[in-house]
Amino acid sequence: MTHSRRQFLSTASMLMAGAALPSALHGFHRVAAADKLNVGAIGINGMGWSDLNSILKVSGVNCIGICDVDKSVIDKRLGDLAKQNQKPTVYSDYRKLLENKDIDAVIIGTPDHWHCLQMADAVAAGKHVYVEKPIGNSIAECNVMVAAQEKSGKAVQVGQWQRSQKHFNDAIAFVHSGKLGQVRLVKVWAYMGWMKPVPVQPDGTPPAGVDYAQWLGPAEKRPFNPNRFHFNFRWFWDYAGGLMTDWGVHLIDYALYGMKAKYPKSVMASGGKFAYRDDAAETPDTLTTVYEFDGFNMLWEHATGIDNGPYGRTHGIAFVGNNGTLVLDRGGWEVIPEKGKMEAVPYTKSVDNGLDLHTKNFVDVIRSGNLNDLKTPIQTGALVAVNAQMGNIAYKTGKKVYWDGQKGQFTDKDANKYLSAGYHNGYKLPKV
Template sequence: MNSININRRRFLQTASASLALSTFGPQGLELLFRDKPWRVGLIGSGWYGKNDVFRLIQVAPVEVISVCDPDQRMLQEAASLISQRQKSGNTPRTYTDYREMLAEKDLDIVLIGSPDHWHALQAIEAMKTGAHVYLQKPISVDVLEGEAIVAATKKYNKVVQVGTQRKSTPHLIDAKKQVVDAGLLGKISHVEMCCYFHMRANGNPPVEPVPDFFDYEMWTGPAPMRPYDGLPHTRWWRTFMEYGNGIVGDMCVHMLDTVRWMLDLGWPQRISSQGGIYVQKGGKSTISDTQSAVFEYPELNCVWQHRSWGAPTDPEYPWAFKLFGEHGTLAGSTMQADFTPYKEGDAIHFDVLYEKEKYPEDVTEDRIELNAAPATRLHMLDFLNAIENNSKPVADIMDGHISTASCILANTSMAVGRPLVYDPQKMIVVDDSEATALLQRPYRDPWNHPMPDKI
């Protein structure tokens, strides 16, 4: 028996393999076990960048040949860890400027795990150089960036898989099939989504010199240049609207995307949001600590709520969605799902899948989300299948754009103090010139904002 068949047999013993086989069929699965490895590059070698590349290495023949990060220490650490994990044992080339890495034009796939304010420029440039892209969510920091990525995907005919991997989460796939698709909920006329994690970093670190190993100018790129007050990598950059869209852009995008997938929803008809910094007023953070948003669909409101203080309303579901139907409720999170009928029928519980025995290296990996690892592996397999078959992945760029832009528009609604109606054909907020002007953030020189009509 050759090595490919041995690897295939071992792969087929895993839970994610069973899901892959049921999703792609034998032909699609066979394509994943090819003699020639995919040539992979990673932009952003922090926590989730490494997480994504390690999951890809686990499920497919790949050769990570280049890694980019403006932090030399983190870059070298990532290159070393990748050499230990990939089959060849080769150490990837390292770059601090993604443009130099992409200029080699030797990549089949680029994984992008950089901060949100870089996603659009890096994804578009990667596609220009011939690569397919695995792009972490949210896909953009403003709406027109997202429109530009969509335009680039069409122009260059590339597959973009967005890192909204709830669509590949085994227990949520089961819940969708057995509850939603089976009609157990009946008509669904209300959805609640929430995040009550205390995840809003907030403090007053002093301004300090930029260390020699860190290119702060390159890290900042098109975003506003803040005074340097320490390495921004772990949670710190997410506390600033300068680089992202707060907890709505970080956490609501996952749950809204999941709800849209489960219920087959497109663009919301109208979006409104209220909130601000109500409790955690000390410190430098510029993102809201309290916020609600309503995404309106015909006879259905999807309501979001987050607080970075206090206790969750339901301790079993602190970051979650709940679908309220005429016959019952489905609650879902990254950890579990529960169907509760109102009268007739049995309750159904869905548990998270772990694959620690199948992938023992997961257990010792730094900061790994063990509950999310199987979902990311399946998401990677779906991505590769879409590349091989020139088809849409489960988290296609358009769906990623709708979910991302809807969350951005919620923040815009909060800023202008009124509901918004977005017209995706005209790329304007209907009858609202002030909000339309906010669809594009200003870029810091010398960076140029990508525009969909100029791709």
């Protein structure tokens, strides 16, 4: 690990302080509203493709570069983009895309284990960045990504698009109003009935046109297995953190936002592969995690193959107060009162497209130069990603672990072994 301990702790301290972003930093390279904004996209199979489609709806945005390790994905996207009168240059190596001085901003939609390297390289190359969540596959990577943005002064938006939705922000404003009374518990959950077992498959040869070495990047070298490729990569520790990070960063984000909280005092987690014991996935299909903050607990639950989550919702956040409980999900929010203590607030539905609002916000900030207007700056993305990683670390250690906010690490040496992700194949954690 080349990132120094001093730098690691300094960045962690900045995250804890929640320092405001300066409105203009060196090297911002503001793009005037009348100018074309040229974007490139790295990883365009899943959310990267959704992000690119969304940002192209913004007036004046043009795609001039795409990069993916899978030629079949490239070929399909070239056809899709041609229908939108977009004719990007194709790159097989993202570093070559970053050398294109005509590209103002990049979208990073690769698997989690690539986010840190690619984001750090992108801002160093003078690009603004829209990076998918979770931002890093370790706490150390999250800290490096914050440091890279702050050094560069570039706009970095994290793809937690719920931050741009009206009903989410209306619900949090209600929490902040104090009408719920003392909130002593926040429940956060993801019950994913659509998720089925990942069938065991033998190792084999990468499909024609796939640069598997480039896909692995800093991850441990292993034989190609279709289960670890494309969407299912998120169920393997080498590349991601399972539902704890995949959905957790979306939902825990709002729990922290509602409670104006940063980092917990302690975390403990229990779970495992209870539903699909013999499938190929590594990450737990069932997990319960308890975060202890000053004055309240946060409870995370996830379960695959089940839709009947708390309050009859597949996912959500519930702020449990003395006067009532506010329940919030992607569809809307409501308040369920404690008898005789407050009035109910009927269910209010979502009315907007969070992703489209989020990518437009990113473009608007690039054009205005005001980083404070970003809905999900890298500091916000790092805060929630670190909290989610803490849950996985508590699960892996099987202990109740305590966080030392001053040192930016756990008090347990076994837990601290998981602060950094291993880098392999000649790659090293970026040094900022």
